[in-house]
């Protein structure tokens with residue numbers, strides 16, 4: 001492993017070792033102090049259920065029920081830990097892999113699959129969940145997130161000390177840090193003291209390209225150049241993810257401006273179900289990271305302190321299984337609505353081009369029932 | 376002759392270009408060890424090394440912008456944009472810089488940059504992976520825009536575009552990547568080794584072709600819709616109608632001469648593309664047919680294309696895109712005049 005570059009462990013905040021021993025981190029321990037065993041168990045539980053869902057989605061794709069699936073496998077700690085640090089007054093801009101964060105924001109996981117079944121592009125109400133739609137164009141949403149944060153600031157939702165204070169968390173990957181939009185977002189956030197946490201999940205790959213193709217230095221170091229305080233942490237450590245994100249959110253909500261976090265993690269699966277990771281990485285690498293599985297780590301810790309019983313484990317696995325079944329049934333029950341619905345929602349007000357095509361399409365469809373199909 | 380898929384033909388074409396000219400290099404996301412998400416660059420990184428097959432940072436504006444700088448020093452960058460919907464971060468570099476440098480420098484600077492774009496639909500993908508943005512670029516003077524429909528054209532056209540001194544957008548119909556056909560490798564090699572090879576290549580690239588002769592209706596297509604047009608012609612033939620299919624190959628310049636010649640014979644023109652009909656290639660072509668063949672027309676020129684909506688969920692793409700029924704319906708309508 002590299003000792004200096006973007007794949008090094010340089011400066012990582014860590015609170016649990018990969019075998020589940022607790023490490024005290026002076027700076028961030030206070031931010032995990034309120035975390036009782038029950039909450040940590042809830043995080044573990046959500047990570048376990050999320051993984052069950054994720055694997056089910058992969059198998060649904062394999063069976064042709066979904067066009068594509070983007071697994072969150074291996075990134076559960078980064079996502080669930082940071083998700084637990086959020087309040088309802090916060091707002092999230094995910095990229096497209098943040099199913100774990102979606103779970104913490106109350107999105108019913110199977111609903112996500114409407115997108116991957118090719119039925120629609122958005123599948124939840126962002127305002128209802130404080131969780132924006134997925135954005136597939138790499139990095140674009142970093143600017144939206146920044147603008148949203150600037151608006152929250154203008155609306156007096158920052159720095160009052162009240163529960164209504166909020167901040168934005170914007171998730172993106174290591175590859176995304178190369179995009180102009182992401183760099184512009186850092187500039188805008190910095191000069192506006194915007195209440196935003198940029199949350200990079202460095203899962204070490206942008207499809208096939210290792211993070212070394214995007215940077216010479218650990219990604220968190222980028223923050224300094226923008227004047228944005230930054231922290232790197234072990235992204236497979238749910239405790240660190242929670243504590244560091246909580247700290248960052250408190251900074252942002254208090255009105256001191258943006259923060260950049262880098263969760264150093266590993267994409268345990270392929271990029272998507274269309275990808276073949278064996279073409280660009282080794283089995284040895286995968287095995288090394290399998291030993292650092294984020295779920296196994298917190299499980300070992302909870303068991304070690306006598307806070308996770310066999311029954312609880314069984315229960316969580318049963319729940320994951322039940323969610324899998326419910327997901328499968330839901331997905332199979334979704335048939336596309338009439339094609340005429342593609343003309344809905346192009347604009348808020350009627351537009352003559354859309355309306356005339358809608359009318360034409362209705363006549364065209366009727367012509368088949370009237371005189372029988374062509375070919 | 377060698378049997379090749381369209382993806383394989385582009386791969387072999389690029390390989391031939393790289394062997395012919397050491398200044399040719401490839402740039403893009405995941406094109407190295409992975410061989411590109413469609414494997415179009417498969418094997419090239421291994422054989423030519425990372426200096427000539429560059430896995431770039433994830434930034435399209437960066438890719439095109441740095442390609443421009445390299446081209447200024449005599450390199451011939453061939454860029455792969457991973458999917459049609461991801462070309463837009465580079466829109467500024469393409470339209471304000473790449474397109475205009477030759478003009479602004481009063482001919483002193485050539486930018487022989489080829490931007491390969493896997494485009495169009497029918498692969499059941501999520502959003503931004505099935506778009507047809509060619510007209511957005513065709514509206515920008517200074518860019519040449521082509522789209523092959525067969526492995527032979529893919530093989531020839533990629534090499535001709537690389538050899539040409541102008542910037543190209545090379546739209547590859549991704550749903551046709553796996554279509555296989557026999558390809559003659561010798562002809563383009565001979566053309567490009569000739570004294571005025573690049574000029575001959577550019578001229579040939581600018582021309583469409585009659586893919587099938589007929590006398591009742593001229594059906595114009597390019598890239599992904601050529602195969603559909605051929606199917607329509609087959610079905611129509613079984614109904615006693617003779618369809619001439621024109622494969623445009625080039626969108627800028629638009630070979631209206633070939634279409635007008637055909638239109639004067641058939642008197643009826645239907646244009647099919649996947650891009651939204653409104654303000655599309657078909658609109659430009661229809662206008663030219665009106666200007667140049669008006670008194671030969673028996674019916675208004677019709678267009679069949681994508682609707683005026685964003686590309687919908689893939690479950691709807693069959694209905695959103697031109698399909699057999701919609702094109703046959705248009706053929707019916709021009710025939711009833």
Ligand SMILES: Cc1ncc(C[n+]2csc(CCOP(=O)(O)OP(=O)(O)O)c2C)c(N)n1
Pocket residue numbers: 097136137138172173174175176177203205206207267271404433435457461464
């Ligand atoms: C602007 C843009 N270019 C290219 C792509 C194609 N693409 C999809 S995901 C991806 C890699 C993203 O890597 P990273 O940002 O590290 O996030 P990860 O997928 O690893 O979570 C690429 C190149 C895209 N979606 N958007």
